[in-house]
Amino acid sequence: MDPPAACGNGDPTCNSSIDYPTQADLTIENSQNIEFAVGTNQIQLEAGSGLLIDTDGDGVPDPADECPGPGWRLPCDGDASNDGIYQTLFFKSSQEATVQAELAISGSITSADAYLLMDATGSMGGEQVQLLKDLSSGTFVDPAGCAEAADAGIVGALKCAIPDLWLGVGDFKEVSYLPHNNRYDMSPYHHYLDLTDDVQHMIDAVAQMVPDFNKDTPEAATQAIYSVITGQGLAEQVPNRGACPSTPAGRWGYPCFRPGVLPIILLFTDAEMYNGPRLASPTYGNPPYDGILGLGTRLPPVEQSPNVLYSSDPFTAWDLGDLSTKSMTVMGSNKNLGNDATTWDKGVCLKGSAWSGYWGDGRDAFLKFSLSAGSDMFVSGEGSAYHTTNVALFDGALGYVDCNGGPGGGDYWGRLTRSLPAGDWYAVSDAAVDTSSSVADRRGNFQLRFHNLTADPLGYASWQTADLPITWTTLETELLARNVNIVSVVSPNSNGLSGLADANALGIATGSVDQTGTPYVQTINADGSGLSTALLDAVRALIGNTRRDISFVAEDNPATGAVDETEFVRNVTSTSCPTAGLNNCLGGVGTSIC
Structure with a gap:
C-alpha cells in the first residue's frame, strides 16, 4: 500500500509535527525488546532480541549459512570443524559490539612421510630380518579400534596412527676410506625407494637390504641423514638427488618428502655416530680427510623409480x-x-x-x-x-x-x-x-x-656433491630448518647400547621429544626381537604425547574488499594451559601465550 503524498504548507488542513523521543517515552506497556540510544536519539533493538531462523540447526542462522546440514562455509564438505567461528553481533551505536568465544584447541597428525633409514653394517642382520618379517604381517594394534591393523604388520599399525602415511627406504654404512673401511668397497648412504603409499614396493625395497661389515664400530649415520634431508650427495661416493616425481609439486630431499606434511626419519642403529650430536661423539679426522680425499665432485644426479x-x-x-x-x-x-x-x-x-x-x-x-x-x-x-x-x-x-x-x-x-x-x-x-x-x-x-x-x-x-665429512653443526642447521622429527630404535652391539647416547642427543637437538622432554627413542634386543613394538611405541609418543605450537594468523579476505576481517578479532587469550609434563612455555592464563 502506498502512503499518501505529503501535504503542502498552503493547505489549511495540513498539519505536521516532529517527535523527539526520550528514554522516558519507552515503558513496559508501550515497547518490547527495544531501547533508546543516547547521543543519536534513536530507537533500536536490544542485543539478542531478534529472531533468526536456523533451519539446519547447526548454530548458524540462515542469512549467514551457505550450507545445508553441518558446516556453514563453502565448500560444503559436511564438516563444521573446519569452517571457523560464527558469532551474531547486534548493532548498538553507543558502543562497540563485542562478543567472546571460548575455543578448545586440539590437534592431530593425519599426514606424514616416514623414511626408514637402516644401519646396514654387518651387525644389523637380525634387525633387518625382523623388520622385513613384521613389516606387513602380524597384528600390532587392536582391530576393534582400527580394522586396517588386522594382520597388516607395522605398516597397518602405522597407518592407524597416521592415516595419510607414505613410506620410503634407505640405508647407511660407512665411508669407503681407510682407516674406517677399505677403499672402493661401499658408500655411506644408499637410497632404495622414494616415499610412496604403495605397501608392496615398501616391502620389496626393505627385502633388498644386505648387511655388510667395515673396519670400525661408529658409523656414518650423520652423513647419510645430511643426504636424506638436503638431497646432496657425498664426495665421489654418493651423487646428488635429481628430479623428484612431479606429483605432488614441491617434493624435497633425497626420498622426495611431500610439502606440507610432517617429515619423519625412522632410524635403526646399534652404533655411535661419527660427527654426532654429543661433545663426546666420535669425529672424523685426518686420516682420511687430508684436504684432498673426500672433496665434492660432479656426478650424474640420481633419478629413482x-x-x-x-x-x-x-x-x-x-x-x-x-x-x-x-x-x-x-x-x-x-x-x-x-x-x-x-x-x-x-x-x-x-x-x-x-x-x-x-x-x-x-x-x-x-x-x-x-x-x-x-x-x-x-x-x-x-x-x-x-x-x-x-x-x-x-x-x-x-x-x-x-x-x-x-x-x-x-x-x-x-x-x-x-x-x-x-x-x-x-x-x-x-x-x-x-x-x-x-x-x-x-x-x-x-x-x-x-x-x-x-x-x-x-x-x-x-x-657438485658435498665435501666430506659433514660436521654436526652443518647437519643440525639443516635439520632445524626443515623441522624433521627423528624416531630412533637402538639395539646393542658387542659394546652394549653404545648408540643410545647419540640417539637421545639427536632427539633432543631436533625437538623430537614428548611433553616430558623424553626423546622418541626405544631400545630392543640384539637379535632384533621387540623391534616392531619399540617402533610403534616411539611413533605413538610422537603422535599422541607431544607438544605443539598453535599460532593464530589474522587474514583479510580479498574477495570482500570493503570489509577488513582482521578487525573482527581484538585479542586471543588463553583461559587454561597444560599443567602436566615439561612446561618451558612463556606466558600463561590471561596472556596471549600459553
Missing part, C-alpha cells in the same frame, strides 16, 4: 628412456634379482687363468636406455656395495658390446666409455665373483652412473 626393484633381466629392465640429451645415476640392489647375464668371459672382465681358475659372475641388474642420436657414454658402477662389479653393455638385440671390471689395484668397480650410435641399449651391473668367494658373497646395493659426455661433457654446478 620402483621399477629398479624388479630389473632382473632384459624383460623386466627399467626403461630409462632417451639419454641422448641427459645423464643420470640409478641406485638399486641385486639381492633378489637373477643371474641372467654372462659377463665373466667378456673382454677385460675375464680375470684369472686356466691353472688358477677364472672369476665367475653372480646376480645382476639390467637397465634399458635408448639414444635418439649417437653419443659418447661413460657408464660406471662406482659406489656399489658388491665391490667387485662388472659393468657391461649389450645392444637392443642383446648382442655383447663391451665389459669392464675396474682398473684393479683394489678398485674393481667397473666403468667404460663407448661411442654409441642411435638405438636401444642395455647396461648391466653384474657381481664379479673371485675364485675365493661365492655368489652369495656378492649381493648388495649398486650404482649405475650414465654420463653422456656429448650432451654434458663437464657436468654442471648442480651436480
